[in-house]
Amino acid sequence: MRCVKALQLTLAVIKPDAMAHPLILEALHQKILENFIIIRKKDLIWRKADSEMFYAEHSGRFFFQRLVEFMSSGPMRAYILAREDAITHWRTMMGPTKVFRARFSSPETLRGKYGLTDTRNTTHGSDSIESAKREISFFFPEFSAEEWMMREEPHFRLGHTEYNEESQIHTVKHT
Template sequence: MERTLAIIKPDAFAAGHAGGILARIYEEGFRVIGMKKLALSEKQAAGFYYVHEGKPFFDDLKGFMSSGPCVVMVLEADGAIRKWRDLMGATNPADAAAGTLRKEFGTSLGRNAVHGSDAPETAAFEVGYFFAGLDLL
């Protein structure tokens, strides 16, 4: 079984979509083995998204991710990374396929409802950023 990090971002949380997103996660056969509701500080958001430091959108990303509560989760499934990315859809909701979370719940490129790890190495860092081993069931 593979693990990936998933985040319900502040825009989707504020709009009341966390329940709908969680329902889809379970419907698609993921196991949620860790989950926390957090309010990230700008420093925590910067640490999590450090790979984007220096890019033009970095400050907006930090500000957005620290603008309100989010839900961070560790999902487990066969091929969890690809499976979650497929369920999320394209980064820009305008380009996302019908039936994907970003198409349904995202409103713009910068407010696209959910985050997911893009590779096993990224997933290992991201899961470890928010969860200790004993947090995962």
């Protein structure tokens, strides 16, 4: 993937409902692979406190407790994805948050195909550059977006990458 503009980073999360189904998980990974450069990937399980911290901005809303319980109910997978306009592209691929709406207005989206309910809607994605930075650092505290943009982004942008099947991420191709 060769790009003209600087690459943008976004966070993508495969939620526990999709992780519970290996065929859905593989389909989601393939869709991501077809559309993005995968910079980092991590499988994890949250404690309730992690979920409460991540979704703190929704505290007090009617769905908060249900969301917190669900997100700490099983494994999930987090990705750092890159491409031009990564945030918008991932959000478009996900489709509407409300699964009923996704099924009827955007059935080809990830939530339209695989979502179960508004909470169990398969995926999460950052909604802005600021939230992408915050969310990436929450899931990947060891990752420095600034350092990556300075040292690695030019190589990725120019297509000097290869996909590592074992780690399921893209790396800079060393020639």
